Amino acid sequence: MNKSTKIINRFLAILSALILLQTLYFKFSAHPDSVELFTQLGMEPWGRIGIGVFELIAGFLLLYPKTTAYGSVLSFGLISGAVYFHLFVLGIEVNEDGGALFSMALAVFISSFILILINRRKLISDLKMFLGKKSAAI
Numbered sequence: 001m002n003k004s005t006k007i008i009n010r011f012l013a014i015l016s017a018l019i020l021l022q023t024l025y026f027k028f029s030a031h032p033d034s035v036e037l038f039t040q041l042g043m044e045p046w047g048r049i050g051i052g053v054f055e056l057i058a059g060f061l062l063l064y065p066k067t068t069a070y071g072s073v074l075s076f077g078l079i080s081g082a083v084y085f086h087l088f089v090l091g092i093e094v095n096e097d098g099g100a101l102f103s104m105a106l107a108v109f110i111s112s113f114i115l116i117l118i119n120r121r122k123l124i125s126d127l128k129m130f131l132g133k134k135s136a137a138i
Contacts, residue, residue, distance in 0.1 A: 001118070009118050011062065012111040016075055019064040019104045020055045027052035041085055054078055062115075068096050069122045072115035080109045 001009065022114045026034040027048050038044040043051075055078060061071025082105040086092060116123065 005118060009115065011067070012115050013062040013065075013068045013071065014110045016108045016115070017059040017071070019060070019108050020075060020078075021059040022053050023104070024056055024059075025099075027055075034044065037090065037094060040090060051078065051081075068115065069119035069126075072112045072119060076106055076112035076116060079105055079112060083109050 025031070026065045030045070030048075034048060035044055038048040043049065051134060054074065056073040056076060058071050061074060065066040065072075083102075086094070086102045094101050
């Protein structure tokens with residue numbers, strides 16, 4: 001990875017982590033907007049709390065350079081669900097937020113996707129190593 005790619009990698013990882021981690025206050029404090037949103041999805045309270053826990057894990061994985069690749073995969077999976085629900089259930093604008101939640105979800109979605117592309121060699125290598133060790137044990 002060249003220097004400019006490393007800078008982009010760190011910037012996108014920090015951006016995604018900050019967005020994921022700043023929303024945790026609303027999820028873990030049972031903020032009325034968060035409760036209403038997850039109630040509309042039929043996922044209150046366990047979905048709100050569970051997704052919050054996974055977003056916390058993804059945020060920390062993104063911040064630590066050696067685990068950024070794994071955090072990007074986890075955050076991409078999580079945020080894909082958020083984008084889906086915004087497009088097909090909740091709408092772009094939620095609680096008259098002007099589309100702010102959706103915009104943040106898109107930022108994490110795009111950032112995580114680019115991070116996966118940047119770190120694809122590491123992800124593929126680690127997956128091959130994991131599958132090779134696993135098949136050798138069988």
